[in-house]
Amino acid sequence: MEISAARLVGNLQVLVEAAGADVAVLPVVKADAYGHGAELCAPVLARAGVEWLGVADALEGLAVRRALSAAGIAVAEQPRVLVMCGPLGEDDAVLEHGLTPVIWTREQVERLGAAARRRGAGLVRVHLEVDSGMTRQGAAVEGVAALLCLMKENGLVVDGVMTHFASAEFAGSEQTRAQRERFAAAVRVVAEAGVRPEWVHAGNSSTIDNDAAEDSLCWLWELAASVGARAMARPGIALYGYCLPIEGEGRALVRERLRPVMTWKTRVMDVREVRAGDAVGYNATFVANEPMRLALLPIGYSDGLRRELSSTNGRAGGWVMVRGQRAAIVGRVSMNLTVVDVSGIDGVSVDDEVAVLGDGVTADDHARVAGTISYEILCGVRAERRVLV
Template identity: 65%
Template sequence: MKNWVEVSERRLAGNYRLLQEAAGAETAVLAVVKANAYGHGAAVCAPVLARAGAEWLGVTDVAEGAAVREALAGAGISRGEQPEILVMSGLLREDAGDVIRHGLTPVVWLREQMEWLVEAAGQSGGVVMPVHVEIDTGMARQGVAPGEELEALLGWVKGQTALRVDGVMTHFASSEVAGSAQTVAQRKRFEEAMGAVVAAGLRPVWVHAGNSSTLDNQGGEGNVAWLRGLAAGVGAKSGVGAKSMVRTGIALYGYCLPIEGGGLNTVRRELQPVMTWKTRVIGVREVEAGETVGYNGIFVAERAMQLALLPVGYADGLRRELSASNARLGGWAMVRGQRVAIVGRVSMNLTVVDVSGIADVAVGDEVVVLGDGVTADDHARLAGTIAYEIVCGVQAAHRCGIAG
């Protein structure tokens, strides 16, 4: 095995518990496993999160939801013990039957989406489909617009016996920004929208908003306390005891965007990265001063060096921006607990590192590409991006699954 990922069950479960503690006992934490659990492997992570106590898991689409159901069952978790699964990025007509078949809960915001579900429910013996209605309060991405559009949709939904509005949600665009005027405006729009939901006679069980940064920034913004109060108010008016929920993704896996503008960082400092991406040395050679390394000769050895060849490159998710020249330091890996610098260009499936000064490095030696000593934040800083993109981009050839 030349290139693989290990996932720490202890760290993943620990991050979930940390986030749940930050949210408070009265607010549920939906654990997002979309995008193959941010590159960590949803089939590996979903059972860990279920056993850690997650009531809800979030997936991208219906196919991913079906795969997560299968993974939970394969891990020995019975259907009655499995979390609910929220399909977060819409659906098409052909998905409606699978939503019912796999017991998924779709996020909806268009009448046609709900018409497909009503049709599929009728074909499945008259089941009642739970849905979560998304309100667009400022992302202009997905969600029904507050006001007339929302009221028309609610009026139609109210007459559909095959549908049950189990939840109402929105998504903050700037939750990682302390004192965000956009968040304040979105909160106000969502409050007004929830008033329309209650006025329409609908009885949502769940009211949810926010992401990992919402929990991290709650000391400065109070968004979780606000959400909890909003849900309690909805429950008081509708008589269903509505509950609040936040949706955490990247923080589960050990990362969180820094809060801009002096926010509190409630959880970021305590999170532990879950993924360790490893490879093995497939070649070792000596080069003399003056020899070039890699494509275009951007790195020239200024001294005699010992180099190790790694079977990993940008096709595997190791960003080309981590390349190094004589004028620019690049990324690094870890060998025997020591940093080994990348030299030359990261190529498609091969990368060269400097192992000078580490005795007896040999073919087959284990190398940490991403993990303790070299984090996704490190890669992101060099690549000019965010940790989300780094971990989601890891395409390790094999996944070892759970580690300690």
């Protein structure tokens, strides 16, 4: 796997420009930077000047801190790290490594407060998540006031207030409109309690991409400004070159300007001629109708090449790129091996480079055939990584 630092920074710049000068951008590097390698991507983003990085849990946060330090970035110069799925009982690690946890339950507040007292940590900055209607994580709007009191009792300082939208890729979504209203109500509760957060943030890649007038990020900036806070959005997959299509009457603002950061490669390990009638792969799901030239690749579903990309005589599957041309997957993708058709590609031989992703085949292409989304394709790739400048 080759990771392009230039493309990663380029995508970040596109997102920063689209979000506007009044909305900061928090790059999300959770799930190992969506399969791209957080230890590679985090230093690149830090050197590009981001103020925050987002991870799922404290272990990911620790890995990012180590990667930044290993890259020669002093702790005082590192971005702040937001633990987006809560402390998960890792309160001591959160405090020791200077991570900022997202919290929303009484139990989280009490455990984190107890850990801070035990360690003599003093005041601890946290971000309060509000469940504005996704019903996944976050405090109910009605419970925010009581939770703020409990935070104060436990020495927690509300540095940020956040929420997450369930349908950001739908232009003019009624669900998003309702979520925005509930989130605004929660932010007002925070302000009325005398709490002054530095940050108010919401929105993923699609929120930045969605250019429908009613979905503009102006509302976020205005909401943050109303309580003296800074606005921030949290793009994830767009950093890596992908974004869900905008549904409805909206226009994609950044999707066509993004470039995939990952190129996933392998090499041809064998080439053979087959006759008409020869069965290829497990269970003879594909039988050659004519003489064919097939290449064997040392890659399979254990590496993240989805089994759903397999083909039969009646169903086309996925493809890879060989010598700049499409080579269709033939038969079933196996655990460690895959066969592709190179009949129409001149000169294919052992050790030829093959692009599994990149150079004519994308995670969106794989996702369409596999019946999933590009997120799952990218997160599933297992390969040795290196960064290209």
